[in-house]
Amino acid sequence: MSGKDRPEGISPTAVEGAPGLxxxxxxxxxxSIEGREVIQSRVEFTPDSPPFKHFHPGEEIICVLQGSLEYTLEGQSPVVCNVGDALTVPYGVHHQARNVGTGVAVELATYVVEKGKPLLTKVE
Known part of the structure; x- marks a missing residue:
């Protein structure tokens, strides 16, 4: 996708990982924990970004920076997080997120994961 196709409100350095994400x-x-690494990303969701179920090879610690995001963790009721709210997704738990607002929503995602494994595995 070229820069001119980038939705309004998306960071100019962002890379599209899935439609609207x-x-x-x-x-x-x-x-310092053998075999572990930390990865920190700013994740931006357009209002039309479809949720997709996935999991990570470690914990994901989330803080919502902009907008409102609804998170659904396997076996739990959905929860809406707004600016300043935080959420932790345990190791291997299937989950999904969706933008429930009208503008771009943004989270700071910090992953403490097993080194050498794919950061994200999509669940069909």
Whole structure:
């Protein structure tokens, strides 16, 4: 997608990872825990971004920076998080997120994951 096709409100350095889902990777470092690394990303959701179920090889710690996002974690009722709200997704838990507002929603996602594994695995 070219820059002119980028939706309004999406960071100019963001890369589209799925339809309507954009990421800006901020940092990636090995941890003092053997075989673990931390990855931190800014994730931007357009209002029409479809949710998709997925999981990570470790914990995901989320803080909503802009807008409102609804998170559905396997076995739990959906929860809406607004600016300043935080949520932790446990290791391997299937989950999905969707923008429930009218503008771009943004989360800061910090992943503490197993090094060398795919950061995200989509669940069909």
């Amino acid at each position: 954009w990421r800006v990777d901020l940092q990636r470092h090995d941890l």
